[in-house]
Amino acid sequence: MSMLQRLLPRRSPTSTDASPADAAGLAAVLGPAAIQNTPRYLRVGDGYAATLIVTGYPAVVGPAWLDPLLAWPGRLDVVVYIDPLAPTVAAARLRKQRARLESNRRTDSDKGRLVDPITEAAADDAAELADRIARGHSKLFRVGLYLCVHAAGLDELDDAVAHVRATAASVLLDTQPATWRQLQGWTATLPLATDGLEMRRVMDTDAIASAFPLASADLPAPLPGEPGATGGMLYGLNPDSNGVVWWDRWAQDNANSVVLARSGAGKSYFVKLEVLRSLADNVHVAVIDPDNEYIRLADAVGGVTIALGAGGVRLNPLDIPPGDLRPQARTYRALFLHTLISVLLGQQPPPSERAALDKAINDAYDQAGISNDPNTWHRQAPLLRDVATALNNQSTDAADTLAARLTPWTTGSFRELFDGPTTTVPSGQLVCWSTRQLADELRAPGMLLALDAIWREVDTPAVHSADTPRRLVVVDEAWTLLRDGEGAKFLSRLSKSARKRRAGLAVITQDVGDLLGSDLGQVVIANAATQILLRQAPQAIDLVADAFGLTGGEARILLTSRRGEGLLISGAHRVGFQAVAHKREHQLCIGDLELPNDE
Structure with a gap:
């Protein structure tokens, strides 16, 4: 740089030098392409949004009183603003409120009127709250609660707003639309910490704490403008929110799954339901059946059963x-x-x-x-x-x-099992490999032979494309194979290789220790994007909680859940469900196992 350049004042950048972010602000770069502001809604990009203000609250709120709104089946942003009140301001406001209530009580008494129970209850609550604040057991906060409803169209938005208001009314929350202030309401629900509505209500610590946890009990719904799920199947109903648990194993990182449950928890019933619904979704299913639990189902849907150990059956x-x-x-x-x-x-x-x-x-x-x-x-x-x-x-x-x-x-x-050429070539959309007639010494080798026959059909050298049928391999009572080192290695290799061949491996076992207590079992779990936990034995719950990162509440759910109830875990998604079935599905799945009428 020359001396003259150093002495001259630096030229300020012109408009042509400025970036779009500097010229129009960061919002112009990251925000929507356009916003249309109307009195009762906003058009944000390709979607629509409407903001509701919670103006009335019940006198007493219970635990998780925001849960119905958080579990609403759609795109709903629930925003809570919490600003603490200074102790001196809180005390002054309480004194004024108590004086006003006491004045009303005395006026009614002097005029011979009947006691107003609402005024009496409010006075007692104010006195109790003042005592807790004076002792430092509670604090006061200014709280604003806003709801932003999103939809893809105007008609859908009107229906969604009505549904949200009805849901709020079910927990005694009064809502009003932010008429003529929709833009301020929408920005208040963005992560900007800017409350342009300033519609606040004073609450104490207990009322705010009972709103937590601020999480939905349901699986996340697709965002507006995004296509909904085109695949998947009904896993059951969410007992916490009465929502539908709809899950597509084929849309996950891999199509593998593990089902862990104690004996009698309903794991075979749940797997049979999934097999039936997979067949309806054009999935080819092969089942390793150690206890002849799937034969009745296979016969009903025209499947093929291969009974290993029966006379003349060889592989x-x-x-x-x-x-x-x-x-x-x-x-x-x-x-x-x-x-x-x-x-x-x-x-x-x-x-x-x-x-x-x-x-x-x-x-x-x-x-x-x-x-x-x-x-x-x-x-x-x-x-x-x-x-x-x-x-x-x-x-x-x-x-x-x-x-x-x-x-x-x-x-x-x-x-007998090996003494001759293969007698049966499996074919069909559902193939059930029964190993019940095998001697105990041949149970693990028989399961391995069946898995190998299934894998030879899956691992074809042809190029896999969208026309290649999806295949689900179900290994029931997998502990029989997992307790053997080489069998566990074979199963772990299948779990790693299935994804590239449009296949999924479902491992079901009641002996949790065999799966979680070995490195190969951990590999099977790590390669299963869908994990189903039904009722667990008290002796195994600590091992299960450590392996799946369960909270104390989730562990208690698995200890006390009824038959057919459990948790669906997939990455950050966790949801409880209760398996439900049509009457015909129930008849095909129960076999010799009687389940409650609601299943």
């Missing part, structure tokens, strides 16, 4: 899906067989046995004429007993030991 874990043309398809089958054998043995084999197993799997495929060439995958896949034969042919201690450990499932008592 070959070495089958390569016919539609899978990926070069790694044979490798994926080999890796799954490693997981299955770990579940069969109850633990992962040592490294030497795993190496022998891997070689035996490849030898069995080679013997069957199946290579990494997709053109060979139409041939008959080898069986588990062929893998055992390949182990014996290796003539090593590790291979012989592993072959001997697999004897019960290849040639022994538990071979």
Whole structure:
């Protein structure tokens, strides 16, 4: 910079140098494109707004007296201005009020009139309040309460204003429209801390405190101008506000869910309702059913039931899906067989046995004429007993030991499930995999085989598009699989991979400790955008409260809730609900379980 430039006065910026925010103010940049001010409403951008002033209050207010307004099903801004009164001003005002009330009482007495109960009650309240303020137990505040109603059209705005005024009247709150002052009312309801209406009422500490918490018990409604939900289903009714709990798992970050409840809390009933309503929404559903609870429902809607453990029903874990043309398809089958054998043995084999197993799997495929060439995958896949034969042919201690450990499932008592080609290919919009007829030693492997068969159908190599059907995989009594390390790993991998394949995983369990007490169980919860908590056992409530960040009140709700009542948790959204069903839905869902008539 030259000396001359330093000596000359700095030129003030011209209008061409100023930014739009400097020239027109920040409101012109961040505010709506236009505002039309009328006596009874404002047109703000593409929407409409009308402000109501609360002018009358009941003599006595109960806890959460603002809750009906906060839970109103629509866009309603509830704004409270609270300014403290200085103790000297509060005391002076109370003295004047008490003197006025006492004068009225004496005038009535001198003239022989009957005692006015309203004046008597007001005098007693004023005396009690003055005593509390003098002792420092309470303070006075100037309170303004304004309601700003939003709507997309004028007719909708008129209906909404009438509905809001009726809701306010139900809790004895008198409201008046801010006629000719709608602009001041609208700005008063913005987060600007500017009250252009100045319609205040003096309240004490107890009255203000009873208005909290300032939160709605319902899920947030879409803003004006935003499209409403096009999907989802009815989960139930909100017992706190009598509102409708409508939820779309497919609109969340992922479509996974977990349902945790003690035995008899109604979790299977709730899941059956969701399955029925998902079918109506064109979702393909596959259910792992350990207790034959879904067979009646499947029969009623034309679904398919596959009873694992029944005579002649077999699943070959070495089958390569016919539609899978990926070069790694044979490798994926080999890796799954490693997981299955770990579940069969109850633990992962040592490294030497795993190496022998891997070689035996490849030898069995080679013997069957199946290579990494997709053109060979139409041939008959080898069986588990062929893998055992390949182990014996290796003539090593590790291979012989592993072959001997697999004897019960290849040639022994538990071979029926694996001893032959796959007999049933699942198809249909609802497929129910029943594992009740399996022996306890085969329950976890059977569930794993069913999940694998479901996943082979979901994990198709075709490009997933909007035409690909959404699929919901329901794993009931998941503790059977979660108590096994390899089974829990498989379930956690499904929870991570389902989102990319237009699929959702629903995990239901009554043994909360199995899900929350392991790292893999925590992974399943972390990857579930929808979390349903029904009634919990006192022994597990602390663990559940810590895992889901429940408040003390929410924990008490889960301890005392009735059958079918619970909490829906998804991120910052938390709402209570009571499952409700149509009479026909109820008949299909109850099975042998009798529920209250209101469900």
